[in-house]
Amino acid sequence: MKRSFLLLASLMLAAGLALPAQMKPAAPPKPLVRHVLSAGERGERVYQANCSRCHYPPDQLNPRITGTVIRHMRVRANLSAQDERDILKFFNP
């Protein structure tokens, strides 16, 4: 009798543990299209990750010299060519 009770209790416990897994709602479908960042958005990220560690952005930047300023900072901040192009797009959309 005691053994039957233990068996029944074990079965109920196992069923109880299994039930929530079966009743778990299905995960929402993953989006098929990922948001692809534009060059300007990537440039903003690069700016936030690198340049802003040392200084605030300039209030004004003449478009004629943006490329030179960013080249200057590429060497300082060890940026890649892609980073340089993205930041250029961020400052000169």
Add this chain to the structure above:
Amino acid sequence: MLSETNEGVTFFQPVFAPVFAAPVGSHLLAEGRFNLDGFFIQKNRTGPYNGQLFKSTQIAQLDYIVNSRLTVVAGQSLVPFNTYNERLSEIWQQDFQDAPMLAGVGTRDSGTSVGTQLRGNAFANEHVHVNYVGWFSTRINKYSLNGTRAVGDRVEVFFPNKRIEIGTSFTRRLQGTQYKSVGVHFFWLPYRSPLQVRAEYAHNPHSQGYWIENSYRLSQWKGPDSFVGRIEPLFRFQQAFRNSVGPGDGLPKVDTKIADFGLDYHMPHDVRFNASYSRKFAQGADGNIWGLSMSYRFLFPAWREKKK
């Protein structure tokens, strides 16, 4: 333009620091940075102001960008030891007008090196960036060039998701009294807050010290361009320890603590006002330091535009 009253002695220091940068093709960049300083101090604390003018070359270098991982630099450069000297010392950048006591450690004697640097980004993904600089400097003191024979490196690891940067620096001086200096720096600039925390530690054979600086621009109050959003309170605490009597290593001769309190006001068009008060605690040299400064940064093309 800086004005400071240090333990009752007032001086004025106008500074003009032009920076030139000229890209040549897609791989080469020529850079120059020069300082024209005036130093005007009151004679006997009550008399007229007398002054002197100084000029110095900070940077005169050629950068050859080999690829995204390597840039070769040749000429006179700022010594890349810790972060203050190379990354934070420009007038328009520095939060306080006075450099931290520790700025001289690892960058002796002039803060500049004349030689070669290899630098770049060793590794980067969305979780971690690793940057490096290795450099060698020769001994020179002519033609406005100023370098000490030395060798050194700096490695930085940056975690973009946490916006935390940790780095180490090493320098070995190879002329006169030879010794090595080591340094560690830490930056934390959280994404969702205008808080900025920067700190450095450096060690010499005869002394060591650290500084930690916090700033909090009130830009969350109606944006960074509002009246209040342009205010940035600052606080820095720095401490230097003298272990033994040694050659001039830039740190005070006795243990010293300084608490700096400051306020930056960022005006439009890159004009900035700074006011600061510092309390210095040192054996026999306690004192107050008051400072006021204004900086103006402007950029303009120095060459006519290429016809398209």
